[in-house]
Amino acid sequence: MNHLIRKAQxxxxxxxxxxxxxxxxxxxxxxxxxxxxxxxxTHGTGSNPLFTCFVIEHEGxxxxxxxxxxxxxTWEGKSLHLEDLIVSKKYRGKGYGKALYNEVMRYAKSxxxxxxxWVVLDWNTDAISFYENSGALFLKDWxxxxxxxxxxxxxxxxxx
Amino acid sequence: MNHLIRKAQxxxxxxxxxxxxxxxxxxxxxxxxxxxxxxxxTHGTGSNPLFTCFVIEHEGxxxxxxxxxxxxxTWEGKSLHLEDLIVSKKYRGKGYGKALYNEVMRYAKSxxxxxxxWVVLDWNTDAISFYENSGALFLKDWxxxxxxxxxxxxxxxxxx
Numbered sequence: 001m002n003h004l005i006r007k008a009q010x011x012x013x014x015x016x017x018x019x020x021x022x023x024x025x026x027x028x029x030x031x032x033x034x035x036x037x038x039x040x041x042t043h044g045t046g047s048n049p050l051f052t053c054f055v056i057e058h059e060g061x062x063x064x065x066x067x068x069x070x071x072x073x074t075w076e077g078k079s080l081h082l083e084d085l086i087v088s089k090k091y092r093g094k095g096y097g098k099a100l101y102n103e104v105m106r107y108a109k110s111x112x113x114x115x116x117x118w119v120v121l122d123w124n125t126d127a128i129s130f131y132e133n134s135g136a137l138f139l140k141d142w143x144x145x146x147x148x149x150x151x152x153x154x155x156x157x158x159x160x
Numbered sequence: 161m162n163h164l165i166r167k168a169q170x171x172x173x174x175x176x177x178x179x180x181x182x183x184x185x186x187x188x189x190x191x192x193x194x195x196x197x198x199x200x201x202t203h204g205t206g207s208n209p210l211f212t213c214f215v216i217e218h219e220g221x222x223x224x225x226x227x228x229x230x231x232x233x234t235w236e237g238k239s240l241h242l243e244d245l246i247v248s249k250k251y252r253g254k255g256y257g258k259a260l261y262n263e264v265m266r267y268a269k270s271x272x273x274x275x276x277x278w279v280v281l282d283w284n285t286d287a288i289s290f291y292e293n294s295g296a297l298f299l300k301d302w303x304x305x306x307x308x309x310x311x312x313x314x315x316x317x318x319x320x
Contacts (some may be wrong), residue, residue, distance in 0.1 A: 072211040
């Protein structure tokens with residue numbers, strides 16, 4: 001495997017958005033991506049970014065990415081969240097996903113965080129096996145809860 | 161209900177830690193809290209904090225808190241995560257929890273985020289009913305996955 005992993009720059013965000021969209025399609029949510037290249041540039045570059053994105057190159061072409069940011073756990077303190085990890089379909093099975101995963105874990109260690117956290121769909125058995133084999137802990141008694149912008153507005157209106 | 165909600169300052173972090181611990185006990189994880197008052201002061205105050213904590217006062221005494229921070233969703237962009245919301249046991253049922261929840265939602269709206277997200281234990285039926293009644297969406301097909309510091313070190317050793 002001949003590859004290079006580096007942090008994404010503004011010029012890479014078009015490729016990053018394509019990978020985000022490919023992952024959404026894989027997750028059966030092809031219309032879920034409501035962000036733009038500008039959103040990624042605004043929040044992923046500059047002096048105080050909301051996230052850090054690692055990209056992996058194969059012969060100069062970006063074929064995968066892992067996007068992370070800090071969180072704060074009231075149990076463990078500073079932690080790192082792995083939001084997305086994706087390798088483009090035709091490059092899977094070559095070890096690029098594992099290389100990105102390892103980069104994230106080494107980054108977490110270097111940043112001295114006390115936890116790395118992410119979520120996985122319950123039918124994504126390949127990913128689940130990989131995470132299990134790496135020693136990760138699965139918490140199956142928690143539900144994710146969300147308010148999107150429309151739900152939030154409706155709730156705000158109801159309490160005004 | 162006579163109450164005041166304000167942002168927590170360094171002097172409040174002792175009370176905040178007591179509330180975090182009370183929540184951990186309620187969640188049947190009495191030994192899970194590995195942070196200190198200093199952790200809360202370091203990451204929750206200053207010019208670039210990792211989180212914002214709202215406290216609610218009853219007659220000058222802190223009786224509840226809600227702790228939030230920004231995340232980045234690759235579907236929705238900038239989002240707000242509600243990490244903990246707790247009202248101390250003897251002050252429950254008086255509307256303080258709802259007041260804190262409303263403050264978080266108003267804050268999310270004022271910060272123009274595109275999503276508010278949190279997690280809830282599947283047996284916490286009172287909380288689940290409250291969130292459902294407020295119009296929140298439950299995602300039950302995702303699992304949380306974590307590496308704590310020990311698991312991370314073990315994995316790093318295995319790939320070195």
